[in-house]
Amino acid sequence: MPNILIIFSLLTPFIGAFVLTQPWLPEKKQREKWIMGSVLLTSLITLALVIFPPANPLKLFKLTSHLTLAFHVDGLSRIFALLVALLWPLTTLYAFDYMQHEGGERRFFGFFLVAYGIVLGIAFAATMVTLYLFFELLTLATLPLVMHKMDDKARFAGFRYLLYSMIGAALGLMSVIFLSAYSDTDYFIIGGILNQSRVLGMENILQGIFAVSFFGFGVKAALFPGYAWLPIASVAPTPVTALLHAVAVVKAGVFACIRLVYYGFGTEFLIGSFAQDITMIATVITIVFGSVMALRSDHFKRRLAYSTISNLSYIMFGVTLMTEAGLQAASLHMLYHGVIKITLFFCVGAVYAKTGWEYISRLSGLGSKMPITFATFTLASLALMGIPPLPGFWSKFALGKAAVELGTKIGYFGLAAIMLSALLTALYQMSVVLQVYFPTEVQPGDLSQPRTTHRQQKSPRYLMRIARAAQSGLLESKRMNLVLLILSLMILLMGFTDGPIEKWFNTILTMP
Amino acid sequence: MKIFKGRFFQNLIMWVNGDTEHFLPPADTKMMESPKVPSVTQTLRPLPTKDEVFLGSFTGLSIFLVIGLVSILLLTTYNLPLFGDPDNPVVNEVIKRYVEKGVEETGAINVVAGMILDYRAFDTLGEASVLLLAGTSVMMLLLKDIKNTDPEDDQIAAYEMEIEERNRDLILQKITMILLPAIILYGIYVVINGHLSPGGGFSGGAILGAGLILYASAFGTNEVRKIFTMKTFKILTTSALMTYAICKTYVFLLGANGIDTRIPLGTPGAIFSSGLIFVLDVCVGIIVACTMYGFYSIFTTGEI
Amino acid sequence: MLPLHYNIPAISILACLISGIVIPLLPSERAALRLNLTVSGFVAFLSAILLYKVVPNNEYFVYTMGSFPAPWGNELAVGPLEALMAFVFGLVTFLSLAGGVQTLFHDILPGKRNFFFTMLNMLLASLLAMTYTNDLFTSYVFIEISTLAACAIVVARDTPKTIGSTIRYLALSLLGSGLFLIGVVLLYCITGHLLMPHLQMQILRLIATGKYAMPITLIAGLLFVGIAIKSALFPFGTWLPMAHGGATTTSSAILSGLVLKGYIMLLVKIFYRIFTIDLIRSLHVTDVMYVCGLIGMIYGSIEAYREEHIKRMLAHSSMAQIGYIFMGLGLDVNLGIAAAFLQIVVHAFVKPLLFLSAGRLSEIYNHEKSSYRLRGSAHKDWVAGIGFTLGSLSMVGIPLLGGFLAKYYLIEAAMQNPYKLWPALFTLMISAVMNALYYIPGVIAIWTRSELSTANPVEHNIGFTWIAAPVLSIAVVFLGVNGTYVMEIIQRGLALL
């Protein structure tokens, strides 16, 4: 594969978004075709790159002698790009139906496409400064998506998101600069790029910088002190919450942390240092904290957001193990959790789009009305809890194994936290499933008077659709169902083919 | 937001209209009633309360700052070279050349004139531009336009002018008639003797300007306007400055490139000597005189 | 005979002065405008040639004004850094004028526009003179010219608010130039010279003999404080937001973008060419600069965050950026000074871009200035919208734009001085986050559609849309991508200074 293809995969979504913002496509159908076309084309190019990675990095230009803007497809990029390229078209398909009742589709899909290009940029970044550039751009591109509704709540969420992300990026910038100052090359190499002779005597400072930047990039991955934006940002439309806050944005944070640990500072330099301890403790805290908060919250999306926080820290825990097994387990969980969590969010979105309900306690008995949605939900919940042979089990297993192999105290603590969190996951996920299929004393919601936002109530078309759906007894739309089915198939498939996947990961991650 | 507009002369007019009416004939009451003078107390905005003003919040700081600065400066003065000591660091080769070769190189008997107009002429060019800038900025602020005048004010001004015209001070006028020629002559003397004796363009120009101001205050600006209008002002000032700048450009550029630019210097001590310095002195004199009078006229009437 | 390009500095200063003098005689303001544009473009063009000639050969030359050499006559001293600054000054003046002329004609009364153009030319002349001069007293004279001209172009708008802010600006400026003058006088007393190389010689001799140690400290302090007041360093910069925020767009752009930088250029020249940078460091002047710069960064950012009036917000942000520059100068490493100059150059392009775009946006929205009321304005003139966005992103520090590179070099410089690294690093981070918090919401606001954004199309502004905004935007991107070239020029220039 010629490496110039990377540029095409990055530019296609931008071009798509540009055309979309122009008044050239007046018809809704045309627009949908155009969007889907751009997304599919990008995914195809990306998949081609993932399967046949180009050998040489693509160098664009040098900012300074230490800062180069360059792209490369290595093992980790391939995993992340695969995840993104698989899930983005599905989300697009899902969003067509979902966004009908939100409005502002042109703007939404414009930024949606741009965000795709930027996430791919993060995936293919070959140097720290490229990563940082796309990291910043990701914040800027997703901010309008978070603030989509432009009401007070959305604006507050957007401001919070901006604040946290900018602090994170600023802290991350430190490592960009320090890495460029203390290394000879700035291309990522597994094992780290620090020049050991120059580091001598500066170890503590550099490890401190590492810890600070880890927390900085970790803000996007909702690591402990910087998690607060994620639950609030769930005011965004569900495709955004699902894709950006369960997959793209948060996984980009994790991805950046992996780059920082394994490809930037290097495990050899960090392992056993105080920086490892601090970061690992933070991940352990986040694992437990996220699960507990998820159990506490009644808001459906927020519960999943807290669950995301907890699960992301599984990955981060794997990252902070700083062993090869840790990296492998982390990337495995990155892939599996991405698929599982997006499925869960889509189920929530389906419920919200059709009924307008946000709280779990109101969902009693909805299972029969939305059979496919909740079947998928149950499957995904089981996978998230870690029931073998579903994928969640394998990744947690790998994580646990890696932790035991490391053999430090905090490692065992982490293992315990994962166990505890698995239990809590069972509690908070199964309570929903039970609520849905076996209604409690609380009356099931009155379908003829859905709880909706002000704007939706005004739309007669929406009310009519609700009424018709209530008559027929089914509340699901075809395209959404299709997406959910594809995703559940993927979950099952991944569960059964875990062996080959792990082997593939092993080969590509150890490849230079 | 210009509800409270008014003029600087309101106080004057109130005094004019007041009880102690000593120079208007009592029969002429019509003129007194025509303009409506707003009372100053009405136009004042309500004073801000104490809380809003940070009155005196910086007083202590300022006093502390000033006392500190002054004591440091006094200490420094103690450490500085002694007053009037011939061995001071300032007495060095720079002065030696100015004094010993000045006449030969610049043709000016007055070493200071030679220094500011030839050796360090770039500074002086800047200085002349400052004058132009000051004139321009004052005109920018005070020349009459729709923003800083209103019809009522114009009425008041016309009224005031009327009073002034009628009550020209005879003593002042007579004295002016005697003094003015002498002042103007003296000013011209100082200007064109700048390279020979103390004085020069700046001082001479100031004297000329003062003469013009005296004339204007004795006979009214309208009288001056017969010979000296806005147009004259602009043309005189800019062309003098222009001459100055072009002469200096010529000298700077050619001099720097090592081409001999020497205008014939003439006999040192004669009036028409010292080359460009004489011309420059005259230019500076014109600029200063015009600017001085310009300030006076704009400040009093808002136009030249 | 000198090489021809040696004449460029003198020619550019004199051209500006002479055109400033001619303008009152011109019949119409259009002619004045054209003359002004021509002169500033001419200066930029000549300076570019000078830059092209000077940089490859590492030339640093002294140009006598007139036929009298060093200690007797006035001199200009020119090197790569000076040429670069002159180029920036000329170019940005040209662009600010071209871009803001429509607002200018709205803000200033017909009879007084020619005065404004005179001021503008004089301001450019004074900036060039401050950059090039090799003579301390000349720099004082031109500081005064720039003070008067700067105040005048603020007050040209002639609203009660601008007059009030100008009087404050003038009072503080006079304080600054008074202190500067005392410094010059004292320096003359102990050395007997006014030209920089000779001053340096004398000062080094005095330092070696240990004489007048205390006056030298005081002089360094006075010169620094005098200039710091004028360049709006933190505790002295309170005059800036009102004056810069209230002026007409062109004035704001030039004042924020250039005038402050002219003083800093002069300060650096004084430090290098009179005191030598080692002496300044041993006198702890750099420490003061460093601390004031840090506080200024935070203070300016906080004030900008609290401000709603869009131009005053930009002015507050200028104060923060001045803090960056002084922090860089105060880092005690040579790279820090170079980084500060890169920041100067970047800010000289970014801030006018922001001011002009904001001015254009408010112009198409009935001259509204509150950032809330500008909602959706970018849809009416997307060039202005993109200009504002680019400028904001550069301020936030997105890679590929100028602001990032300046920040990068500042941190890299800070890394060379372990004692000053951490405060600098954290303050930079805080300031960057604050920048994002007040610029990004503004960007989102102007791009969010509102009722006004679909109203009638607006009249075109050719100067802004086709000249100022594109060139400034390209400059910002160019500095972000190829900033190393500029950095190289700066470092060469500093080495020769």
Next chain:
Amino acid sequence: MNNLLKTMINDRFMIAAVLLFGFGFMNLLLQKNLIRKIISFNIMESSIFLFLASQGYINGRIAPIIVDGILDADVYINPIPSGLVLTGIVVSVSVTAFFLALTVRLYNIYKTVDFDEIMLLVNKEAE
């Protein structure tokens, strides 16, 4: 002590200049009346000129205007400070004029010359 006194008497112009400077500076900061502020500014500038001019004087020498063709540097005082003072005076006059013009405009608008009051009123002014 004697030495200090001697120096003080010898440097009387400089000391007077510094004291005047302090006086002007303090008034510039503390006076509320704009006209008084301008006057104090002028005092401040004049004190600097006094200082500068006093630096030019050398005991027993005469003004630098060549008399009888004597071209000896030991006869005349230092001409440079005189030239600098001249420049300084012109600058100070110009600035004073501008300052006064601003004051006049502000007085016309607000009917007061109290600086604090003016600043308050200006701050309240709508854009």
